[in-house]
Amino acid sequence: MQRRGNPARLVIALSxxxxxxxxxxxTSIAGGTPSLQPSQLPGHHGTVSLGGKVVxxxxxxxxxxxxxxxxxxxxxxxxxxxxxxxxxxxxxxxGREVEVDGRLVNGTFVAKPNTLLTKCPSKxxxx
Amino acid sequence: MAELGRAAxxxxxxxxxxxxxxxxxxxxxxxxxxxxxxGNALLAALGATAVxxxxxxxxxxxxxxxxxxxxxxxxxxxxxxxxxxxxxxxxEGSLLLWLLVLTAYxxxxxxxxxxxxxxxxxxxVPVLGAIAAFFAFLLVAVASPFATQTAPAQGAGLNPSLQxxxxxAHPPLLYLGYVGLTVPFAxxxxxxxxxxxxxxxxxxxxxxxxxxxxxxxxxQLLGAHWAYVEVGWGGYYAWDPVENAALMPWxxxxxxxxxxxxxxxxxxxxVWNMLLVILAFGLSLFGTFLTRSGVVNSIHSFTxxxxxxxxxxxxxxxxxxxxALVFWRLPLLRxxxxxxxxxxxxxxxxxxxxxxxxxCLTILWGxxxxxxxxxxxxxxxxxxxxxxxxxxxxxxxxxxxxxxxxPLVAWRRASLRSLGRTFLWPAGVAVAVGVxxxxxxxxxxxxxxxxxxxxxxxxxxxxxxxxxxxxxxxSITQLVSRNRRRYGGYVVHAAIVLLAIxxxxxxxxxxxxxxxxxxxxxxxxxxxxxxxxxxxxxxxPNDLEVRATMDVYHGRKLLGRVxxxxxxxxxxxxVSSEMAIRTDWLRAEDLDVITDQIDPxxxxxxxxxxxxxxxxxxxxxxxFFFGSVITLWxxxxxxxxxxSRYALPAEA
Numbered sequence: 001m002q003r004r005g006n007p008a009r010l011v012i013a014l015s016x017x018x019x020x021x022x023x024x025x026x027t028s029i030a031g032g033t034p035s036l037q038p039s040q041l042p043g044h045h046g047t048v049s050l051g052g053k054v055v056x057x058x059x060x061x062x063x064x065x066x067x068x069x070x071x072x073x074x075x076x077x078x079x080x081x082x083x084x085x086x087x088x089x090x091x092x093x094x095g096r097e098v099e100v101d102g103r104l105v106n107g108t109f110v111a112k113p114n115t116l117l118t119k120c121p122s123k124x125x126x127x
Numbered sequence: 128m129a130e131l132g133r134a135a136x137x138x139x140x141x142x143x144x145x146x147x148x149x150x151x152x153x154x155x156x157x158x159x160x161x162x163x164x165x166g167n168a169l170l171a172a173l174g175a176t177a178v179x180x181x182x183x184x185x186x187x188x189x190x191x192x193x194x195x196x197x198x199x200x201x202x203x204x205x206x207x208x209x210x211x212x213x214x215x216x217x218x219e220g221s222l223l224l225w226l227l228v229l230t231a232y233x234x235x236x237x238x239x240x241x242x243x244x245x246x247x248x249x250x251x252v253p254v255l256g257a258i259a260a261f262f263a264f265l266l267v268a269v270a271s272p273f274a275t276q277t278a279p280a281q282g283a284g285l286n287p288s289l290q291x292x293x294x295x296a297h298p299p300l301l302y303l304g305y306v307g308l309t310v311p312f313a314x315x316x317x318x319x320x321x322x323x324x325x326x327x328x329x330x331x332x333x334x335x336x337x338x339x340x341x342x343x344x345x346x347q348l349l350g351a352h353w354a355y356v357e358v359g360w361g362g363y364y365a366w367d368p369v370e371n372a373a374l375m376p377w378x379x380x381x382x383x384x385x386x387x388x389x390x391x392x393x394x395x396x397x398v399w400n401m402l403l404v405i406l407a408f409g410l411s412l413f414g415t416f417l418t419r420s421g422v423v424n425s426i427h428s429f430t431x432x433x434x435x436x437x438x439x440x441x442x443x444x445x446x447x448x449x450x451a452l453v454f455w456r457l458p459l460l461r462x463x464x465x466x467x468x469x470x471x472x473x474x475x476x477x478x479x480x481x482x483x484x485x486x487c488l489t490i491l492w493g494x495x496x497x498x499x500x501x502x503x504x505x506x507x508x509x510x511x512x513x514x515x516x517x518x519x520x521x522x523x524x525x526x527x528x529x530x531x532x533x534p535l536v537a538w539r540r541a542s543l544r545s546l547g548r549t550f551l552w553p554a555g556v557a558v559a560v561g562v563x564x565x566x567x568x569x570x571x572x573x574x575x576x577x578x579x580x581x582x583x584x585x586x587x588x589x590x591x592x593x594x595x596x597x598x599x600x601x602s603i604t605q606l607v608s609r610n611r612r613r614y615g616g617y618v619v620h621a622a623i624v625l626l627a628i629x630x631x632x633x634x635x636x637x638x639x640x641x642x643x644x645x646x647x648x649x650x651x652x653x654x655x656x657x658x659x660x661x662x663x664x665x666x667x668p669n670d671l672e673v674r675a676t677m678d679v680y681h682g683r684k685l686l687g688r689v690x691x692x693x694x695x696x697x698x699x700x701x702v703s704s705e706m707a708i709r710t711d712w713l714r715a716e717d718l719d720v721i722t723d724q725i726d727p728x729x730x731x732x733x734x735x736x737x738x739x740x741x742x743x744x745x746x747x748x749x750x751f752f753f754g755s756v757i758t759l760w761x762x763x764x765x766x767x768x769x770x771s772r773y774a775l776p777a778e779a
Contacts, residue, residue: 008395008465008466008477011466011469011474011477011478011481012477012481015478015481015485019485022521023489032496032500032508032509032510032514033508033509033510033511034506034507034508034509035497035507035508035509036506036507040506049509061724061726062724063643063723063724063732064643087360087721087723087734088723088724090359090693090701090702090703090704091701
């Protein structure tokens with residue numbers, strides 16, 4: 001088999017290069033959102049995705065008045081107050097694990113509207 | 128009874144180990160009778176696994192709570208269908224289903240090919256045996272479905288959100304797909320071990336791959352429909368790791384199904400095909416690992432369990448061993464022919480493969496990103512919807528275009544002038560559709576406009592192919608029955624176009640609005656206006672159903688009523704939103720209304736969405752299934768032709 005000048009190799013090499021280029025382009029514009037737990041929050045000023053267990057009391061209705069609750073580490077005691085507006089998932093309640101995007105402002109985690117997600121209570125298993 | 132189940136699994140493990148070890152010995156030393164016996168052990172392993180499954184099934188149906196598994200996944204109130212679905216509702220049961228499907232596929236593949244390709248099957252049996260042994264080992268030693276306890280009076284029941292007819296079809300179909308990819312993998316490895324690197328293994332496994340791929344595709348669309356109808360957020364796919372876990376092997380299998388045609392026709396891409404089949408199988412294992420290990424955060428939270436590390440180890444061994452095998456047999460995998468031109472059928476298949484694999488790997492990157500960033504930066508980061516949407520457009524739109532170009536380009540080498548003639552009609556149709564759409568105001572979204580123009584082009588070229596073929600063959604039934612794979616494939620292409628139209632329409636041209644309404648007030652969404660009339664409370668068998676009545680107007684014309692609301696389940700103390708869907712066939716769009724929050728005084732925060740063309744996605748599922756059945760339909764003439772082409776020399 002002739003090794004030089006094989007168009008297949010050329011195409012593969014070019015495509016790999018193109019994909020890498022697009023990839024670098026993309027990651028330079030966007031990049032990922034850090035996903036943290038409340039104890040890791042201090043020192044982060046940008047938008048993060050915060051995950052943890054909901055601690056009551058839960059007040060407000062997320063529409064006229066902000067929904068307020070505390071979020072605690074999944075296995076830990078550090079917690080942070082959260083305010084939220086927007087759709088509240090059906091499964092949201094104290095004790096559930098949730099994830100929400102937002103940023104820390106003066107010690108309170110201000111969530112972006114409509115980013116609250118609850119994890120199904122162990123979908124395929126007994127609790 | 129539990130003892131019988133445990134014993135059956137131990138027997139199954141023993142038989143699988145025998146199939147692996149004796150099969151290996153027999154194939155290495157060319158012991159024909161021992162090889163037959165190893166194959167028979169695989170058949171017997173199916174029998175033993177079936178006994179174990181029957182034990183579990185009967186325990187589920189009888190609500191025998193002395194089985195820990197039964198007690199934690201069913202309750203006496205659970206209807207029969209959902210009690211059966213608990214078979215795959217939990218981890219141990221899913222593993223048992225995996226082993227059952229695996230041994231069934233393995234046994235059938237061995238029975239069907241042992242006569243016509245004994246040398247290949249001799250090496251395939253040990254591979255299948257080794258994989259089955261891994262699962263049987265997990266079931267015997269790590270996660271037994273037959274653990275027993277003192278029977279409690281009542282079981283834990285099944286999560287209400289899973290008590291849904293989709294639960295009966297969606298998970299088993301995904302399993303049929305995941306596990307089905309084992310067959311081409313095992314035959315591929317068997318071919319390498321046996322040094323039979325011709326196309327025989329592809330012929331033997333083609334329908335298996337197609338079947339697994341169809342099950343995976345239909346299963347995913349059912350899951351998307353389930354999410355759309357039940358979860359009530361108006362979406363159908365969220366790029367969640369668990370959803371991606373099913374999409375990745377499907378994309379890899381799609382690439383494989385295309386590239387094998389190049390190897391069959393032109394003897395090229397042999398190494399590539401091996402790599403693809405390893406990728407597809409590896410991703411199906413990875414998917415199981417992902418859903419079962421809890422390493423990645425997902426809104427589908429499955430039980431975290433002890434099988435994660437085992438799976439990770441198994442994936443590493445499988446990938447390392449199979450790559451080593453490919454490397455070792457590299458001299459046998461040299462292709463005899465080479466790509467003659469960058470404008471040819473082969474080349475378009477190659478581009479299609481590169482795009483599919485690139486898309487698949489970027490999804491994999493996104494799924495693994497939290498783990499990787501944790502390792503590199505010491506802090507876990509996730510990539511969201513924009514990341515996936517970006518790559519869906521970047522790779523998906525060129526793929527769509529290729530689907531129209533590929534079928535019309537000649538093999539080997541195509542002249543640009545003849546291409547111009549061929550593409551005159553489809554390109555004309557596409558341009559006309561594009562202009563028409565811009566005139567209708569679809570230019571608001573350029574990805575949407577591009578998707579529709581490309582879709583028109585693909586449909587145009589498919590119609591052209593059918594017209595040309597029918598003219599030559601006399602009638603359309605003649606045409607399709609003579610070349611099922613080709614024309615069934617075109618039907619599948621048409622389904623993918625429908626899917627693209629549905630996705631583009633519902634995501635690029637949708638509109639939404641949310642408002643707080645008192646009874647009597649109204650809101651607008653898209654071209655509709657909705658008037659909130661009243662609120663009602665109805666007591667159901669196990670829940671309280673709150674429903675708002677809303678009149679739907681288009682202009683001044685009353686179109687009908689919708690009843691969105693919420694159900695509160697007493698026993699589970701859980702609320703579930705019941706989204707109202709109004710499908711308008713004439714406008715080809717759905718109006719979805721959700722009650723975000725219902726205040727005690729009757730004030731409701733409504734969210735309304737207009738999803739144009741979303742029903743094309745479900746229609747695509749039906750067409751996809753239909754096209755797949757055409758390609759899968761047995762074709763005796765073709766089988767004979769292929770069997771004789773790859774028959775062994777006289778000594779066999």
